[in-house]
Amino acid sequence: MTAADFVVVANRLPVDRVLDADGQESWRTSPGGLVAALEPMMQAAGGAWVGWAGQPDLELDPFTANDIRLIPIALSEQEIAEYYEGFANDTIWPLYHDVIAPPQYHREWWEAYVTVNRRFAEAAAAAVAENGTVWVHDYQLQLVPEMVRALRPDVTIGYFHHIPFPAHGLYAQMPWRDQVLRGLLGADVIGFQRAQDANYFLAAVRRRLKYDVKSSVVEVPGESSTHPALVKAFPISIDTAPYRELAASPRIQARAAEIRESLGNPKHILLGVDRLDYTKGIRHRIKAYSELLRQGRLHVEDVTLIQVASPSRERVDAYVTLRDEIELSVARINGDTDTMGHSAIRYLHQGFPRDEMVALYLAADVMLVTALRDGMNLVAKEYIATRADNRGALVLSEFTGAADELRQAILVNPHDIEGLKDAIMTAVEMPAGEQGKRMRALRKRVLENDVNAWSSSFLQALADARAARA
Ligand code: GDG
Numbered sequence: 001m002t003a004a005d006f007v008v009v010a011n012r013l014p015v016d017r018v019l020d021a022d023g024q025e026s027w028r029t030s031p032g033g034l035v036a037a038l039e040p041m042m043q044a045a046g047g048a049w050v051g052w053a054g055q056p057d058l059e060l061d062p063f064t065a066n067d068i069r070l071i072p073i074a075l076s077e078q079e080i081a082e083y084y085e086g087f088a089n090d091t092i093w094p095l096y097h098d099v100i101a102p103p104q105y106h107r108e109w110w111e112a113y114v115t116v117n118r119r120f121a122e123a124a125a126a127a128v129a130e131n132g133t134v135w136v137h138d139y140q141l142q143l144v145p146e147m148v149r150a151l152r153p154d155v156t157i158g159y160f161h162h163i164p165f166p167a168h169g170l171y172a173q174m175p176w177r178d179q180v181l182r183g184l185l186g187a188d189v190i191g192f193q194r195a196q197d198a199n200y201f202l203a204a205v206r207r208r209l210k211y212d213v214k215s216s217v218v219e220v221p222g223e224s225s226t227h228p229a230l231v232k233a234f235p236i237s238i239d240t241a242p243y244r245e246l247a248a249s250p251r252i253q254a255r256a257a258e259i260r261e262s263l264g265n266p267k268h269i270l271l272g273v274d275r276l277d278y279t280k281g282i283r284h285r286i287k288a289y290s291e292l293l294r295q296g297r298l299h300v301e302d303v304t305l306i307q308v309a310s311p312s313r314e315r316v317d318a319y320v321t322l323r324d325e326i327e328l329s330v331a332r333i334n335g336d337t338d339t340m341g342h343s344a345i346r347y348l349h350q351g352f353p354r355d356e357m358v359a360l361y362l363a364a365d366v367m368l369v370t371a372l373r374d375g376m377n378l379v380a381k382e383y384i385a386t387r388a389d390n391r392g393a394l395v396l397s398e399f400t401g402a403a404d405e406l407r408q409a410i411l412v413n414p415h416d417i418e419g420l421k422d423a424i425m426t427a428v429e430m431p432a433g434e435q436g437k438r439m440r441a442l443r444k445r446v447l448e449n450d451v452n453a454w455s456s457s458f459l460q461a462l463a464d465a466r467a468a469r470a
Contacts, residue, residue: 003129004048004069008038009120009144010137011084013070017058027065034137037451038241041459043067050123056080071123075116076240082112085316086141091174095316096139096163097279097373099170101318114143117183128155135463136187138162142178146186149227156466158458159187164401165197168204178208185211185220188227188465191234191458193375193401198231205231230465234458236376236399240385240450242455244458246358247386255355256362259306264341267294267302268428271364273357273379274371275312276349278322281370281397281414282309284328286345288370289418290333293344297425300337300344305368306360310351310403323349361386366427367394369402370414376401380409384446390439393427395420405445408438 014035015027029035041047048069053060060072075083086109095103121144124134128148134159136144145159161184171177181204184190194200198216205211205218212219216230248251260269270289274280289305292298309326311320329346337344352360361367367383377400384394384406396402396409403411412423 002046003132004046004127005129005132006042006045006047007050007124007128007132007134008032008042008047008137009050009124009134009141011052011088011140013053013072014049014068015053015065015070017053017055027063027070029066034451036242037455039066039068040463041455048127048441050120050127052084069127071127073116073120077236079112079116081315082106082109083116084140085313087113089313090318092139092317093163093279095170095174096166097129098164098166099173101278103173105173105175107175110349115313117141117143119145120127120144121151124148125151125155128152128179130154131466132156133158133466135160135458135462138427143183144186145190146183149186156462156469157187158189158191158462158465159184160191160236160458161197161375162193162236164194164373165192165201165204169201171200171204172208177204177213181205181209184221185209185218185229187229188469189458189461190229190231191461192231193233193235194404195233195402198233202231225461228465228468230461232461234454234461235405235449236378236454237446237449237451238378238381238385239452240447242354243358243361243382243385244388246355246373247362247388252355252359253362255359259363263304263306263343264345266304266342268298268304268366269306269364270303270366270428271360271425272305272309272368272370272382274308274309276309276319276326277312277325278318279371279373281372282307282326283322284372284414284417284420285368285370286326286329287334288334288417288424290329290337290344291417292421292424293333293337297421298428300339300342303428304343304346306346306348306364308348308352310358311349357382358386365392367392368424369394369396369400370412370420371397371400372414374400374402383447384439384442387439387443389434390436390443392439393430393435394442395423405449406442 016030020029050071053072056077059074062071090104094101131154133156145157149366216231219226220229261470334342361383369380378401394409410423
């Protein structure tokens with residue numbers, strides 16, 4: 001097997017395994033922005049991607065799909081429960097999202113996390129060519145940079161963190177706080193979504209490890225010498241082309257009209273699209289909306305909220321509870337306010353193909369993004385990318401990474417229910433001229449700073465790090 005100059009390491013491979021009726025296996029590319037952004041470069045560089053195939057106990061040999069070499073990592077049922085559902089999604093995820101839900105600290109989960117991180121690191125170290133580059137992604141794999149560096153000191157290592165990094169007062173809770181910092185500091189470039197995340201990380205490094213930090217570079221002590229680690233914000237974005245193309249297609253526009261029609265052509269359609277996750281502020285959104293209906297500031301004949309809550313992490317307790325709470329409140333509000341012809345909330349606990357998502361974006365007059373904490377929030381950017389007619393209003397939580405860039409949105413603190421209600425009313429009542437002015441500015445920002453701009457800037461930082469090493 002020839003070694004790859006460029007290796008991506010992420011929890012999931014960018015493909016899903018599908019079995020046809022005869023049990024024949026094939027692989028379908030998953031439509032994530034990350035693959036889209038890296039595909040051309042991976043194909044040109046003969047890149048490899050190390051990741052889990054998404055099913056337990058699947059021992060697979062490396063294979064090639066779309067000219068990218070895929071290196072599957074096997075995880076047992078128990079490892080999925082302890083490393084992935086446990087440490088990643090029930091310890092790190094709530095802790096890094098400001099403890100919106102209580103993080104669970106279990107020593108066995110941590111041990112599984114170390115074991116699985118080592119498996120990913122060993123696979124990456126075996127796959128990468130002499131003086132090559134490894135780019136590690138996200139909170140499931142925070143120990144991989146240090147592990148790869150120990151195995152392969154010749155390699156340049158990048159790490160990108162897709163979720164927030166918390167302030168020290170919260171981070172300090174974690175029993176393995178120093179090990180995780182050291183794990184990340186194995187990288188030459190450590191990217192975060194927001195300047196605030198980078199600053200919190202640097203503050204933790206100063207306080208906990210007492211390493212020397214000069215502006216945004218940490219001098220990381222090693223066995224024989226130190227290496228610099230650049231810590232910086234690289235705000236992620238979307239591949240805008242498919243969103244713009246679908247939004248321009250007569251077929252999708254007809255579907256958007258059909259969606260409006262099927263809801264009884266209300267004056268205003270509000271839309272929320274989220275994984276069903278407690279970080280997304282779905283309950284706060286529904287509470288604000290239901291009070292507006294109850295107080296008569298909105299009327300059920302005039303307005304419908306479409307809430308897509310795509311199923312997520314259904315084996316983690318906090319998600320089971322959240323689903324019950326949301327579904328109870330949706331049923332209550334609809335029960336209290338619906339008429340025969342009109343429904344207050346059209347709630348969909350389903351995943352949809354991208355075509356349908358774009359039709360929903362086109363059908364929506366107001367997009368509600370009310371996350372309590374969110375690394376970036378790509379949904380906000382997708383909505384903007386589809387609004388070629390410059391109509392529509394975006395209500396956007398201050399606690400998303402996107403709020404740093406999308407300043408012309410209606411920015412809101414979702415904890416402030418009165419403020420959220422006013423923001424929804426501002427969006428619903430915003431005159432077309434004002435919508436147009438804001439949407440033009442938002443579109444300029446999103447179209448000029450797409451996912452290619454993001455990956456290019458990160459890869460440039462890695463190239464600079466490699467040049468500095470040489
Ligand atoms: C993490 C960070 C950061 C959702 N439901 C369906 C569907 N989606 C798509 C959306 C969007 C993506 O999933 C969700 O991305 P977000 O950014 O909104 O949120 P997370 O999943 O939490 O992502 C986040 C991101 O990583 C990237 O760094 O922005 O802060 O938490 O693209 O459209 N897509 C389809 N059907 C669905 O039902 N097709």
